[in-house]
Amino acid sequence: MSDSGKVLLIDGMSFLFRAFYGSAWGGAYRQTSTGVYTNAVYGFTKMMLDYAELTRPSHLVVGWDVASRESLVRSQWYDGYKSNRQAAPDELIPQFDLVKEVTDAFSVPNLGCPGFEGDDVLGTLSTRLSEEGHEVIIATGDYDSLQLISERVSVKILKNGGKHEHYNPASLLALRGITPEQVVDVKALMGDASDCIPGCPGIGEKTATKLITEHGDLDNLYVNLANCTPKMRSKLEENRDQVYLSRKLATIIRDVPVEYALEDALWEYDRQVVQNKFDELEFGRTMAARVG
Template identity: 80%
Template sequence: MSDRHKILLIDGMSFLFRAFYASAWTGGYRQTSQGVYTNAVYGFTKMMLDYIDLTRPSHVAVGWDVAARETLVRSQWYDGYKSNRAAPPEELIPQFDLVKEVTDAFSVPNLGCPGYEGDDVLGTLSTMLAEEGHQVVIATGDYDSLQLISGQVSVKVLKNGGKHEHYTPESLLATKGIKPEQVVDIKALMGDASDCIPGCPGIGEKTAHKLISEHQNLDNLYSRLDACTPKLREKLEQNRDQVYLSQKLATIIRDVPISYDHDEARWEYEDGRVREKLEELEFGRTLLSRI
């Protein structure tokens, strides 16, 4: 038997928030008879099982954010990082712990590290596992993870309606005209309002794509500023430090000090333990039938 495995890495926060808002917009705050909110956990569990059915992995693990914004490594580099994030809805807050009880019942490791984000956990794991010769599939709602793609690592980006986009190095080049290592440099130029990454004022997505396509990377671009129009050159020169800071903020960290046990991530679980947890949450026959 080959010792090379297929590992599904799930972006926990991405799944949980998507599951919450998919039901919340209809007013569907699912609750148990005791009044415990479970709509996000129910949706998360269904999505996790859907992606396991889709990818047929031998191993599964979930990466989580485990720190407040103020304590993130990136907040130390840049005080404004994610400063626009509102507090999560009160119906969702109790479900952060509850969802980990469900994944734990499935014997799926919940992995996180103070100061780092789920992306960093997945970046560290995917890089380590790929180096060991395993095949890795990352399931996330975040296009930032496209920088992690390689011959051993593919990314499924969640879309509305239960759909997703599947990316490999070849499909990324075919659909977006870029390589995985160029994802960060494009974001460094255009910035990202959702994460408060400043980028270069006056440069949008189209110009950022064009510049990186022409020059391959940020360092080449800055060594060839004479090739740019005077107006563009001025913008890039004036905001050089901010652009390189944005590059640093956008780069997924791949050496997070996390503890990962490959055997514990094997996709095996005790039916009775899972059934007991799902019945406790009153998840009903549809989900129970999948156990």
């Protein structure tokens, strides 16, 4: 593959959960005639095809979480990490395996690594691939992925209504006022309630962004605490260990031991194999028309 290759990396959990809840609001879950739930798989497939049409990749990979919360490396660092997560709805659970049958039909690799999260898999792949000279596009619902942006890596953040926000180094600076390297330091200060990352109590996104842009990074902020107001200095000093733990928790791991062969990720598929899977899942004419 030449330098002009373009790899689309999809955050499997982001797509699947968004597809499930986006189609479940009315309480009517799509099912086959035999009662198999397919609403999340149908929505996932539609989104995957949408982003493939939008970005025209040469290669496509899906990254997944494959571990329970308790077995995550971050849970070893901090007991409370993601402790607020609820069990997946009963209607969604069987679709975790089913969606991988669909991606297999498209010859799309499903990659995961025990102990690590999908973000870490995508972070590892995007780092390796960009260093090899490939253009990488990450499609996800997770703003943490903005730390992965570089000249060769861009991120599309999923939004409601099938829309997305596109981020590269320039648009990240224009829209959020920070660089990719500063994303984690902002999160270290503000925390993240959705993942139970504590941050520094009393500091929100606006203040965190202001502190990091003024000082450059977290380490320099702590070197220059004397320049902060007494109230802010006290807050930061008191929670120093928690802030640095939060930075560690929020940092995407980029050296996950995940094995892959890029040639296996070519965005090429046997239309008949895909059509057979669509027929099995009773996806209907609209979806069938999208694969010819």
